[in-house]
Amino acid sequence: MTEKRTPDLDPGEMAAVVEEFNGFYIRLPSIQRHSFTTLSVLHTLARRSPMRLGELTATEQVTQSAITQVVTRLENDGLVERRPDPRDGRAVLVHITPAGAEVVAARYADRVARLAPILQRLSAEERSAIAAALPALRRIAELGESQNEQRGRA
Template sequence: MDDTVDDTVNDDLDLDAFTAAVESFNRFYIRLPTLEKLSFTTLSVLDTLAFSDRPMRLTDLTRTEQITQPAITQLVTRLERDGLVQRRPDPSDGRAVLVHITEAGRRICRSRRDDRTRHLSPLIAQLTAEQRKALAGALPALTRLAELGRNRP
């Protein structure tokens, strides 16, 4: 696989600066204080299930979360014990199971988003009107970029 960057994409966007800004923001964002104190991987699995809005196989979660099959199996077992997910047989393949997020799992995801919104609000208020407008203008592109990333094989 060729890791070179296509310069035609860079005409109006410094990809290195974009990557650095996203990484910097992400480091800050994932560490915002929240009431729900769960591991990053646990929260990532819940968020993946909530956002996809469909049940997923363990093998799919292994791929999206980039952890081993035994690790995801152990994590899902813990989440099921805590009432945050349920495992059900896959109707299209009796040998497989589908992992469903429960309402309790969804509440955790909503709570974390609400907590983060509360922490971001006063910070965003310190931005200039032009900076807030720039953020608002970037939302469609960032949303589309996330969609493209999720749909990659």
């Protein structure tokens, strides 16, 4: 019996394909109109709220001044709120509000609705291949997130 070998995964090819997919995905029309950075902050907080401003600066890869402006706008819109950090009275934690979480949920639902008919245009084999790859892609995201958190503490 011959062993079925999986071809090596080329990091360059994967990066190129993921970037191409992300370029398409982040531009899917959405019912909520906010800047990319604003939406990125909301999505980060939806997964990891509460966070300090410094943590958001690191995850969003913007300046402290820029993140402060974004958080101020989001706070004025009722999408986030700042609360004192109970572990450090000098610091504040940024929390997503129910309204902010609703923006994220609505964007997710909108993207699912717009992605579904595109996925239906794929062959059954293509859809199966993507479905089979989802656990590995999720694991890559987890490993990347863990690596970023370790860098942030270093």
